[in-house]
Amino acid sequence: MSFVEFRFLWFFLLLFIVYWTMRDNTARKVWLLLCSYVFYAAWNWKFTFLLLGSTTVDYIVGRMLARCKSRGWRRLWIATSVCANLGVLGFFKYFNFFVSSASGFLAWLGLPTSVSTLNIILPVGISFYTFHSMSYTIDVYRGRQRAISNFADLALFISFFPPLVAGPIVRATTFLPQLVSARKFADVDVRAAVLLFLSGFIKKACIADGVAPIADRYFAHPANFTPRSAWIGVLFYAIQIYCDFSGYTDMAIAAARLLGYQLPNNFRFPYFAQNISDFWRRWHISLSSWLRDYLYIPLGGNRGPRWFVYRNIMITMLLGGLWHGAAWTFVIWGALHGIALLVHREWMRLTASLEWATRAMRWLAWPITVYLVCVAWIFFRAHDLSRAGTILKQFVLFRGSGNEHFHRWMLLVVAALAFIHWLNSRRWFTEPWRQWPAPVFAAAYGCTVAVVLLFVPPHYTPFIYFQF
Amino acid sequence: MGLHAILPFPAIDDGVSQKLRFFAAHKDEFDTLFIGSSRVYFQISPAIFDGVMRESGSPTRSFNFGIGGMFLPESAYVLEQLLTTKPRNLRWVFIEYDELQTKWAFENQTSRRALYWADWKRTSLLLRKLTDVGIDAVWLPSLKKLRDIILCRKGEANRYKQLIFHTAQFERNFVNVARGGDILDYFWGRDISKWDAKYLGAAGDGYIPKTGGMSASQAAAYERALGLAMGTNPPIAFISPYTVEAYRQCAQKVRAIGAKPILLVTPSATQFNIAYGDNNARPPGGVIMTFNNPRAYPNLYRSSARRDREHLTKSGAEEFTRIMAVNFAQLIQAGEVK
Known part of the structure; x- marks a missing residue:
């Protein structure tokens, strides 16, 4: 179910x-x-x-x-x-x-x-x-x-x-x-909970399932596509996995809240992270904090010499990757994030006193982080290492011999979804609802559900994280 | 529900929408309609049928509303949609006769084809069939049966999945899942009125002849299987009472607009052991024309006339149409069909 x-x-x-x-x-x-x-x-x-x-x-x-x-x-x-x-x-x-x-x-x-x-x-x-x-x-x-x-x-x-x-x-x-x-029903913020559930439903049923066919088509036969289409395929997958997983989490938290229970938050707009450490403080927070408290810290955490800390980070990230799935692609995904965390730490250490570096990074940090996360998603999603290599060549080196391509307007879809995501981070969608009188809220909610259902695709894609 | 009532007919692939729109635009031009699966679509030529009927003194103007993979209950839903256009001159509706399909191939379960027809009338029959409750007004499912289905016992795992699937499809259809595209098409003014020859055929009568036949090895395997099946007297597969009920409903709708339903069993090598009417099944009414007997119609079953076990070649289809038209003309002359 x-x-x-x-x-x-x-x-x-x-x-x-x-x-x-x-x-x-x-x-x-x-x-x-x-x-x-x-x-x-x-x-x-x-x-x-x-x-x-x-x-x-x-x-x-x-x-x-x-x-x-x-x-x-x-x-x-x-x-x-x-x-x-x-x-x-x-x-x-x-x-x-x-x-x-x-x-x-x-x-x-x-x-x-x-x-x-x-x-x-x-x-x-x-x-x-x-x-x-x-x-x-x-x-x-x-x-x-x-x-x-x-x-x-x-x-x-x-x-x-x-x-x-x-x-x-x-x-x-x-x-x-x-x-x-x-639990007391009076303590339940029903309005916030049902809004959160709807938000999760939209993310999963409309957005993630809506973009899934494009990502699936690309990752099934990446060699057939052009490098531009590789970008569309990978970006669509980045959208799919976020909306799929955070959509599930939103619905889980909302369902628990409606029963009076609080569950920990799992996402804080991870694609707005300014660096890879920040990403892991925003993505699957409950797993990263679990691994930190039950694996990384028992391994020694930040204590000890630098190589020792780096070893702990790599072990944690490799096992975190393996937790996601029993395949080398997941291990590499974990390794890439581990290496990125090490590089970020070293960068921070080496440039702590360099003003120009801090200023440059103010502009570059976000695109670099998103790019690295997307590169890592390639391994997360690829069926095998050989196809991951093909995608990497297209996505990083812009090299590929395929002819099939997705329409350019799909990049506009990515931009539009990013904009909506940004608005959501500013609480544009949730705040006004909270101020409406109950009958208006109920009517608006009902109408929104009816409209949302119109845009649910006929196919259903199982939650990605079910397989983990 | 209100929204469901006002939404336009959805854009369904495989020619469903195309043929429906075409028929709605030309509904009064036709007096004979064939509806069914690819066994109708690729095997009944309205031009030949009309020619034979004209020669026999009962001229017709027919339209082939066959759609690949359209079996009951989808065909019953589509037929109702056709009849709601109120075609004034329709006299005969040939409905392909086959068992009510509860199974949908996994790859097709996520298509709109599997969704748009799932209203309560269709879904309730499917659920009744899956739970073996009969067709009486009161549903009284056997608790033992339900337990077996829910616990997936005694090979009931598929039945459980189908129950969940059809219930979900009904709910999804009821709340207009995936209908956003139709609304956007409407507001963006996308031209959906163009007829596609891919589905309507060169003559615009809905018939698409299929070329090609069996290879030598396929033909040998077919002949062998046919010989075996004809020699061994396979057990008769009775049409279920749920199917009979579905056809009874169809027949009722057809009669309501003043036309006559004619049930049609096509010459399919997978269908010649089916029979209609057992102790539990009520006759659906109307005339039944059967072509599922290889002994009665040997020409339709020889390997040179077939593309596969289900379908005829172009020449086989033409021959079948002619035989059917002749038989039908005889029925008219005998007064069995008016």
Whole structure:
């Protein structure tokens, strides 16, 4: 079930009405838990057992961590949780990747190989709920979160349907305290929530799905296209992935808000970032902060000699890339961002005292950042490394022998969407709505929904981050 | 819903809109209409049909409204759209007879072709068929059946997906998904009135002859399969009561404008084991003309007359049209069709 499907509307309406009709907080939580499992089961009910298994392991680990005082035992328990979670993630997501990569490597060495991959279905959202779950046990281990005794609370935290399949990645310390007391409907900013949902729906259903066929067409056979079309294809993909993912996040946050829960923000207009570090403070914030707190800092973070810090950055970004998908293209995507972060750090260090550099960068920083991000998207989206190479040649070197081309006006579409995005960053679209009287708001909202639906394409493209 | 009612007919590919607009503009010129899939589109020549009918003393002016891949329920929806134009002189409507299609190829599920016809009348029949509830006024689905469908048991995974798909298509059609282009076309004044010979044919009668035939190996495989199928008496595939109901509705609409429905089973090698009417099915009414018997029409089933198992070559199509017209003229003369 996806947020842009009509069945989600019926599912949510039923959930919403029953939820707010209940007075008892425990009953509400049980209802939410049940609905969250139904939401997940709509994709494949068999994998709800995996979700339940993951929850059970972390519940037991949490209880044991609370009980054990010995450092050795605590380490053993946290290692159990991390191994169990990463083991499941590794098996479902990375088994075939590692097997085929090892096989390829052995073949490259000239050694005989007889390994075969397994026909494994990747459970939707596994990367997200594994991180939700791990944040709980790690925080309990660190003493930042109290081990909870109520299994249903933990189960609800891990399976809470809005961020379950594509984030934002929620921390136990953010979500579990919200389960303590009953949410009050009076505290819900319904108007802001429904506007956010609509904004997410427009981003996903109208814009991302609207530009997807162009990007798909280009990335399927890049060699057939001219360099100018390569720019259009890559820019359209940059728009698609942002609108797709941030659209999902907006809808997830809005759905949670309508139930009285706050989820962390995941995007802050990342394409307006002034440098690559800034980009990572604006793009998929919940993942970058998760990796920072649970990987980068434990690795040593900014402490120690410079090469040590750079090593930490590269490890974090490489694993961040691999988190996105089991393919070398994702590893390279992570590596490119890692290198860009290192270059940016070095640049900042070397030019800290150079006035001209700061002044020049005031104008150049933004286009350079967007360009680098787009170059990295090539690897993120390309089907394989050879096609990524072809695209890179067209996009960076303006070299290509293809004849097919997209119309020039598509660049105007990019410009128009960028302008709308800029207006949105200035709150042009959301602010006036908040001041209207309720009946006017309701009528305008209804009319807007009717018009928006007219421009939803007939094809549906699944959320890109579902595959992660 | 209000918006749905006032929006223009959507721009649908594969000639649907083109033929519909053409027919609406010339509706009173035709008295005979053929509607169905490519088995009608590429196989019934209105010129030949009209020629034979003229010779038999019952002159007609016919139009071929065949569209590639247009089966029930889409064809029923299109037929209703045609009839809402109120063609004054329409006397006979030949409707291709085939099973109600619940399956849509995955690659076609995202096209507007899979969306525009999904009104409640069509969707409800599909949902009834998928849940096996029968065609009585009250829907009483078997809980066991529903459980099997929802849990994708006993090979019901496809049925579950189809249920979700058709329900979603109805909702999407109901709220006018993807209709923005039609509105923009209207306001930008895009000229949509030009007739495209690609869909209407050289004679402007909707018929497109298809050239080419089978290769020697294809012909051998076809003959072998045909021989086997004719020799082994394959189990009869009864038309479901949902299909019969859909045709009953079509027949009712056709009669409402004063025309006669004639159901047509084309000479397809995949259709010669279908039969209409079993214990549960009510007869849809109207005359049924069948050409799905290779023994009765051997010339239409020989490999030299066929492009593939479904379709005839140009000469095969012409022969089929002639035979059909002769049969139809005989029915008129016998008083079975008035």
